[in-house]
């Protein structure tokens with residue numbers, strides 16, 4: 001049950017259209033796109049046409065001009081559908097950075113294409129030697145006349161292999177610590193910008209995730225996004241948005257795993273009855289149902305607070321940590337209830353189990369979330 005009054009009729013209509021879109025245009029192609037390691041470019045444009053990309057971006061920049069619940073609805077429906085594609089969520093996050101910190105020229109140049117799905121964006125923070133400890137990044141952006149020159153390497157970048165532009169986190173003043181980090185909008189066709197491998201993952205296989213290399217990539221000073229030296233703070237400025245996007249997706253994915261397992265247990269004969277008739281199955285599923293309801297109530301409360309401006313980064317850290325652990329816990333229990341079938345890729349629960357695992361690692365690892373929560377004590 002959802003919190004009364006959170007979503008209105010228009011929200012529900014949008015949800016319905018996203019649900020239909022995923023069911024008819026995305027999910028049927030999962031196996032082919034898993035094998036390809038990426039989705040068709042056309043699907044980006046279809047998602048754009050539906051208003052799924054940059055839904056909360058004002059219409060003057062090509063967005064749907066909707067309220068900030070819309071990206072959450074899209075993230076929820078992605079979780080529900082089993083189409084574990086984080087790329088559109090990342091695209092929304094990029095749009096928000098540009099809307100918030102971009103110059104008028106940058107907004108005009110990038111936002112319409114991003115909202116239409118004609119342009120694909122990525123956020124390139126992590127490096128082989130620096131993930132959680134972002135201050136340890138080694139990518140630099142050296143000022144040279146009217147340009148900056150970027151050198152370095154990034155890894156695990158969602159949308160990296162297919163991106164047309166990357167928001168690159170680089171040090172403009174390596175001696176200044178957190179105050180020496182800046183953001184740059186770097187076009188993928190710039191000389192010296194090379195894409196490495198599309199990395200092979202445990203799950204989320206249809207989502208491309210890759211390495212990016214910057215070998216003396218020259219960009220004009222107008223590529224700086226936001227204020228020089230403030231990149232770290234820009235990245236941290238809307239953490240509730242990013243963490244809640246993962247949280248709503250996690251609860252929806254957990255519910256989906258639970259529902260497919262109830263259906264399976266009802267149909268599976270066991271000892272002259274069904275799997276669902278066994279007391280352990282009912283007890284386990286009852287526990288999962290309760291935990292999902294608790295998680296849902298928590299994220300709904302934080303979503304309402306987010307709209308009202310009262311949900312802070314620590315609240316969202318609690319949600320990100322707890323809901324992604326919930327998703328993994330539910331997926332694991334559901335695999336167990338499926339028995340051997342739960343280990344076979346023919347069954348959607350197996351995919352749900354593999355897809356879930358990364359949610360505890362990215363978006364700020366769950367250890368980072370615990371650390372942040374611990375600091376409030």
Ligand SMILES: Cc1cc2nc3c(=O)[nH]c(=O)nc-3n(C[C@H](O)[C@H](O)[C@H](O)COP(=O)(O)OP(=O)(O)OC[C@H]3O[C@@H](n4cnc5c(N)ncnc54)[C@H](O)[C@@H]3O)c2cc1C
Pocket residue numbers: 090122123124125126129130131132133155156157158159201204209358361362363364365366367368371
């Ligand atoms: C599928 C996927 C998609 C991703 N997409 C992107 C992307 O689009 N852009 C991007 O920039 N990055 C992306 N990442 C990278 C992701 O954000 C990092 O993997 C994550 O931040 C952890 O960094 P790390 O891998 O370097 O691990 P490390 O920082 O080396 O951490 C290793 C372990 O140590 C733990 N740890 C860290 N700090 C502490 C501490 N203080 N105390 C105790 N334990 C600690 C961590 O939680 C983790 O368990 C993605 C990763 C994955 C798996």
